[in-house]
Amino acid sequence: MNILRKWNQISLVKQIIIGLLIGVTLAVTVPESAASLAIFGSLFVGALKGVAPILVFILVMSAIVQHRKGHQTNMKTIVVLYLSGTFFASLAAVIASFLFPVQLSLAESAEGVTPPTGVTEVLKTLLMNVVDNPVNALVNANYIGILAWALVLGFALRGAADSTKAMIANFSDAVSKAVGWIIKLAPLGIMGLVAESITTNGLESLLGYGKLLAVLIGCMAFVALVINPIMVYALIRQNPYPLVFKCMRESGITAFFTRSSASNIPINMKLCENLGLDKDNYSVSIPLGATINMAGAAVTISVLTLAAVHTLDIQVDIATAIILSVLAAVSACGASGVAGGSLLLIPLASNLFGIPADIAMQVVGVGFIIGVLQDSFETALNSSTDVLFTAAAEFKEWRKEGKKISI
Template identity: 75%
Template sequence: MKNLILKWNQVSLVKRIIIGIIIGIILAVAAPESAKWVTIFGSLFVGALKAVAPVLVLFLVIHAISKHRSGHQTNMKSIIGLYIISTFLAALVAVIASFLFPVKLSLVTGAEGLTPPGGIVEVLQTLLFNIVDNPVNALLNANYIGILTWAVLLGIALRNSNDSTKNMIGNVSEAISQLVKWVINLAPIGILGLVYEAIVTNGLSALLDYGKLLLVLLGCMFFVALVVNPIIVFLNIRKNPYPLVFRTIRESGITAFFTRSSAANIPVNMNLCEKLELDEDTYSVSIPLGATINMAGAAITISVLTLATVHTLDIQVDIITALILSVLAAVSACGASGVAGGSLLLIPLACSLFGIPNEIAMQVVGVGFIIGVLQDSCETALNSSSDVLFTATAEYAKMRKEGKEVIINS
């Protein structure tokens, strides 16, 4: 048994995950009732990721800030700029695609009891209040804006502390990072359970009625992931971007696809940044921040479903209003929750731009939940993998400007 485990661990994580996916599909098709016990593996895996992520972010950021050397430059400005540009371009792509391939919906109910934000001011207000959240409450509720704020402030306050204190924080940070590696090593078993549950619970029959809508949504996401983002990367590093793009999709996107939570994927992204040998001072902040504000997939979902509602109601939209929708979708997406389905509740906000009643907009949210088994999975994969992509891009761009050779390992 020990030799079997050693051989299993010698296989690359991606190959092990693929094996887990295949087994999950086989069990879901062959034993949809008798193998329900495997769903617990998926719940335990996602639960473990969500449990360790807030503590990991807190200590990594405190450690990075407290030991930060004066004059040592990070790439946060560049990374935030890349996050914003990517999210806006994603919204723009979605708007253009929605006009080229208009979709009409058969509206349904299914979003009862959900309360969307009342306006963009409320979304931004929520973000601001998250900043001043109680630190214990922020940890309990995985409020990463609040966690980042407290971690940065504590890190700055501890800059003048003695070396033994900094070493202790560093040791705790390393210990939590090791816990993360152990959890990630269980990904194949966890994803096996998630795949089984997704197929048995949702099936694929419910998606057939919304095939065209899904094609537009997923087409936009793939276009952004495989065309728009690589162009952004190339313009910054002047090298073939696809080895980096494919690696982030393979090692971050696949896991995010099944966990359907940017927050749960933070430990996976941190681990990938470490493998890419990126600057810890930068990625310890940029990755959890990206899980909150880097939401290209959410911007696509908001734009496509809003314009599908517009087409259904035969509302005429001019170019200026479409551009305003792109900006609104991008800003709203930055306030989307980093959990499954977080972007859907922002659709009524975008619909209000066209005077669409809240009752109709909430029916569209119901449609979003029906197709969420694929839409939300692909959205999260795009959001989360691009966190690492742009963190690496900013560092490689800095190396290029300094005349250093940039080597991208695929």
């Protein structure tokens, strides 16, 4: 009991780091232990994925039902940040791809996957997800559909009796408490995930794509450490890095290993609560960010598409490069509605340069090879930025009201 009490006194971030170090140590020294440790990672991710859809549905609906008339929300600012951040990330990736051109040794075509044929198809898929059956949306973790139905039912219940509103609030509190219990298992889950990742994937297959990975990860780091802080500073007018590093540390680490923005929604909700943010805002903005705030996906689409362009020695003018930035940003926002995420949107962007579909699918194959790192960094950037922009929008209002911003 004394050990458990002392363990609970340690912050969650330090607990996760301890779990990470134990996982790395066991994977390197006792590789055969990874198979037994992997179950902890699978259970943790499974629990997060299981609770996230009902958490989003209940919290968003409760936030709309309990919303007080005249109570200010920051959703407009947050949505502008999400869309602007995704575009600037894409633009930075395009510029980096011209400064550090990468040529690929094309892999085998990705088989068994069908990319969308155009932006229209991506947007149509997105719209069809909005009107999905609510039960089906919950079962399949279709967050666009979950958000839509939560908003519809929330507004429909605004005129409900106080007892009904109280019941919904009680359900919201109960689900939040259950999520808190799952998050306490994060150190054990991270230990299992990192042990499994090191022993099963290795790094040998990635060495041939070192330059491509350097450009991809470098772009994502530039977005996280330069572009995002500039955007946050413009709102809060004080040093943005304490907030940036807190989001990267407490949201990015778990997102890196789970490689799922949806799985990281409960982690982000808890972080927003710890930052003292308004639940009415973050209960909507966090699940929304998991679907449309896709800076990492925009980087992946832009870099891999231009790597194909350089490989085929296609000349690209500035105007076309800017169009690619816009296309990548729009496509990235729809990535959640396409099976396979950002990689399957590469043929769509490649079509802008007349690259044949068979070549584009070979580039997708390269994406799958480097996916163990590319997808991890992409998800860490996407998910941590959800909290960053949500907090920045609210801190802007705090600054106007003269409230102290302490992180």
